[in-house]
Amino acid sequence: MSEVPEHILRRSAKARAAEGRSPDEVPATAPSQPAEPAPAAAATAPLEAAPAATPTAAAPAAATNGGATRDLAAEEAQFGVPANLLRRGAMARAKAQGTPVPAFAGESAPATVAVATAAPTGGGGAAAAPPAAPAIPEGVRTQRLLTVVKAGAIQKVKTEPHDKVSTWPHLVLIEFVALIVITVALIVFSAFVDAPLLELANFNEQPNPSKAPWYFLGLQELLAYFDPQVAGVIIPGFGLLGLAMVPYVDRNPAVRPSDRKLAIMIFSFFLFASAILTIYGSFFRGPGFNFTFPWSEGIFFDF
Amino acid sequence: MADGDGKVGLLERVKEAGSHIRTSQLWSSIFRPGSPFRAGYNDSPRNRSYVIMNNVLYHLHPVKVKRHGVRLSYTLCLGGLSFFLFILLTITGIFLMFYYRPTSPAAFEDIQALSTNIAFGQLVRNMHRWGAHAMVLTVFLHMARVFYHGAYKPPREFNWVVGVVLLLLTLLLSFTGYLLPWDQLALWAVTVGSNMGRYSPVIGDQVSFALVGGVQITPDTLLRWYVLHVLFLPFIIVIFMAVHFWRVRKDGGISGPL
Numbered sequence: 187m188s189e190v191p192e193h194i195l196r197r198s199a200k201a202r203a204a205e206g207r208s209p210d211e212v213p214a215t216a217p218s219q220p221a222e223p224a225p226a227a228a229a230t231a232p233l234e235a236a237p238a239a240t241p242t243a244a245a246p247a248a249a250t251n252g253g254a255t256r257d258l259a260a261e262e263a264q265f266g267v268p269a270n271l272l273r274r275g276a277m278a279r280a281k282a283q284g285t286p287v288p289a290f291a292g293e294s295a296p297a298t299v300a301v302a303t304a305a306p307t308g309g310g311g312a313a314a315a316p317p318a319a320p321a322i323p324e325g326v327r328t329q330r331l332l333t334v335v336k337a338g339a340i341q342k343v344k345t346e347p348h349d350k351v352s353t354w355p356h357l358v359l360i361e362f363v364a365l366i367v368i369t370v371a372l373i374v375f376s377a378f379v380d381a382p383l384l385e386l387a388n389f390n391e392q393p394n395p396s397k398a399p400w401y402f403l404g405l406q407e408l409l410a411y412f413d414p415q416v417a418g419v420i421i422p423g424f425g426l427l428g429l430a431m432v433p434y435v436d437r438n439p440a441v442r443p444s445d446r447k448l449a450i451m452i453f454s455f456f457l458f459a460s461a462i463l464t465i466y467g468s469f470f471r472g473p474g475f476n477f478t479f480p481w482s483e484g485i486f487f488d489f
Numbered sequence: 490m491a492d493g494d495g496k497v498g499l500l501e502r503v504k505e506a507g508s509h510i511r512t513s514q515l516w517s518s519i520f521r522p523g524s525p526f527r528a529g530y531n532d533s534p535r536n537r538s539y540v541i542m543n544n545v546l547y548h549l550h551p552v553k554v555k556r557h558g559v560r561l562s563y564t565l566c567l568g569g570l571s572f573f574l575f576i577l578l579t580i581t582g583i584f585l586m587f588y589y590r591p592t593s594p595a596a597f598e599d600i601q602a603l604s605t606n607i608a609f610g611q612l613v614r615n616m617h618r619w620g621a622h623a624m625v626l627t628v629f630l631h632m633a634r635v636f637y638h639g640a641y642k643p644p645r646e647f648n649w650v651v652g653v654v655l656l657l658l659t660l661l662l663s664f665t666g667y668l669l670p671w672d673q674l675a676l677w678a679v680t681v682g683s684n685m686g687r688y689s690p691v692i693g694d695q696v697s698f699a700l701v702g703g704v705q706i707t708p709d710t711l712l713r714w715y716v717l718h719v720l721f722l723p724f725i726i727v728i729f730m731a732v733h734f735w736r737v738r739k740d741g742g743i744s745g746p747l
Contacts, residue, residue, distance in 0.1 A: 348555045348556075348745075349555065349556045349557075350553040350554060350555055350556060351553065351554060351555075351556050351559055352534070352537040352538070352541075352552065352553055353541045353546075353550045353551060353552055353553060353554050354537050354540035354541050355537070355540075356554075356559050357550060357554050357558075357559050358540075358541075358546065358550070360559065360561060360566070361566070361569055364566045364569060364570060364573070365569075365573050368570055368573050368574065368577075368623075369573075369577065372574075372577065372616050372619060372620055372623070373612070373616065375615075375619055376612055376615030376616040376619055377612060377615075379615065379619070380604075380611065380615055381614055381615045381617075381618035381619070382674055383600060383601070383604065383670055383672050383674075384672040384673040384674045385672060385673055386594065386597045386671070386672060386673070387597065387671045387672055387673055387675065387676035388673060388676075389676070389706075391673070392677055392680075393673055393674075393677055396677040396678070396680065396681050397677075397678060397681065398678050398679075398681040398682040399663065399664060399667050399678050399682060400622075401625050401629075401660060401663070402664075402681075402682050402685075405685065406681060409685075414685070414688040415688045415689075415690060417685075418684075418685030418686075418688045419685065419686075419688050419689045419690065419693075422685075426653065426657060429653050430649075430650045430653040430654075432636070432641060432649060433641040433642060433643075433645070433646035433647075433649050433650070434646060436641075436642075439642060439643070440639070441638065441639035441640075441642060441744065441745065441747055442747055443637070443747065446639060449639075450637065453633075453636050453637075457633060488674050488678075489618070489619075489622060
């Protein structure tokens, strides 16, 4: 039998006193010594009395009060449904239809609800609290919900399982081949194409045209159209800042290209714009950084 | 010689010596359990995990990766290639450092000597230069690839920012290296490029002064950019690369399939 803390007992006694019953009416160990006899159940429950005369055929279990006594243990053995569930179901049915609570074999006569709340059903089985008639007026709460622990709420699996392969050999092999390929490609290319080396640096003789390294030629091309402060500082500065801010500006969680057309369009616009500017600055700009066709006047470009 | 005695063939002797080495304490202390080089390695799922788990590669790769991420068409290996190129550039760059003095006429003469006097000098210099251009390209393409896959989305936002810093550092590394041959191409390309910094609002002159070490490019600039190129920027980029790779793993590996 579970122990009921003293303050709970005191509180329930107080609540019972407020209802106008004597505090010693219901002891904590209700099942073993039902303080209130069975007739009291009918007397304290006026709502039971009226519909008791109209039992429905659909609920054979909810037979008239004092009629068939249900043997829950036998039913449990027969249907495989736990006895406490059977009892709860019968109680609920009785309450819904307004019929009296059926009697159960092997259990004492129904006690009051206050018993059930004061002495939680510990131990299970026959020792559990007997079915209760609504002895407490409507609107009086005799139970409190402490917490609801959902199944699986403590350890939550967030990630979906993925189709995975072993890094060795699958990924490492590909990386190794890539490493070999890039090394060999670089060696072969370097064996045939020499890096440019012009004459010694001379501060007094500026070549015409003077071009920045190829990755800055897009910016140098912009210098032909805009003020240096715009083309040389503001555009690259804001470009870099905007690039870094992409994940914080693009709040669309989708990754499918068809779901993020705007982002792809904007990025592609800048990508192609910079590529076109770079190519234009590299191959279509001749002496004086004037427009030229690479096939007519030659290429003024060095890597 | 071993064939001469007629008893034990050369092949058996080599095999025996090989197995003797592979079971030695020295060998098994080098190759940790699960290594394919260890004696008695067999291809089991457990050993496949151990190969990565007991390996320095575990810093870069988890034991298992998403199947779609292994496909070459997904990443085109661009991030990896950028990293490989960085390693190749470090190796070739160290070689070049042996023959290079960052002073005014000497720098140019050393580069000339590399092309003519030094064994493999021209080849290594070519590799360094083309590799540098290739790295700028692969880093840039890697960024585009990541964008089109939407791989910067949560939880990978910050790694994208780190990636932008890496792109900037790559450009700076390439740009500082551009001056070092100290020829006409280097001098004037860098002059044009660094002149842009001068137009920064308010602090333009200060930026330019700090960059080139004076009001215009001088031999002092050469020394300054040399130190930036071989020490400072590689140091910074390695730190950012470490964060970048670590975040790739911490943010759940490669981004999901489209």
